[in-house]
Amino acid sequence: MMRKILLFIVVMIATFSCKSVRNENVSNNQITEKKYQAKAPPTQSFGQEAFEGSNETIIRWLGMAGFMINSHGTTLMIDPVLKDFDMPLLIEFPIETKAVPHLDAILITHSDNDHYSIPTCIDLKSVTQEYHSTKYVDSLMKNQNLSSFGHNIGDTFFIKKIKVTLTPADHTWQNDYPESKNGRQWKKEDCAGFWIETPNGTIWATGDSRLMPEHLQMPTPDAILFDFSDSEWHFTFEGAVKLANAYPNTPLLLHHWGSVDAPDFAPFNGDPENLKAKVNNPERVVILAPGEPYKLSRIKN
């Protein structure tokens, strides 16, 4: 009897071990089957200290396509998305809207919700001096009672001593998707980039765009806030390499990658390592964690 019980126990243990090994194999396969997506480094949260004055110009990636710039105490955000995005995320946001003490301006490149986040802009309304964008996005911001200004491509305006000029962009993807057209013919000038001149150098925020001939003929910037993906509505990978190599010494602060959990969606699944493998002077590809400070300095040509 005892021997029978022992045999029974041995058989049961063997059965369960096989089962658990099989289960492990199944789950391992599931893990390896999920397509790899490059992910931003862990967020470095920041607070009030990031808004104080200094003699420097500090750039912080906010995750997604967002950046904050503090230049000698003048503070602005470009395309901040700090809450309520409608897709799953891979990142934590580095600051909550309620922790932002003051912004001299928010600049919005275009109306897509990964750039113009209405919930973020409304939350920041009481601490933001003014909002700037294209004429079209301005019309949307006015609907939200934001203190906004609309500009044409090539227009210049000042945020205190910082000079900002709108650069051209080509991102009229809606015209190819009737369900996204919203009853209008989308125009190139609905979207823009920003050329930002600070005492410590020039920053070019390209905005989302297909590669345009104009993009290859700019003066040399000291940092590019670089829309990076392999999407036909963006620069594409080949276009990104071309743009990067047009300014071979300029640091490239990549965005639009590593933030949204979308391994099969080209606009969000770029891998910076691929760009590093292809561009001239790959050490200038800057992989920031959301919230990590980057100090701007003039490059030597």
Ligand SMILES: [Zn+2]
């Ligand atoms: Zn975008």
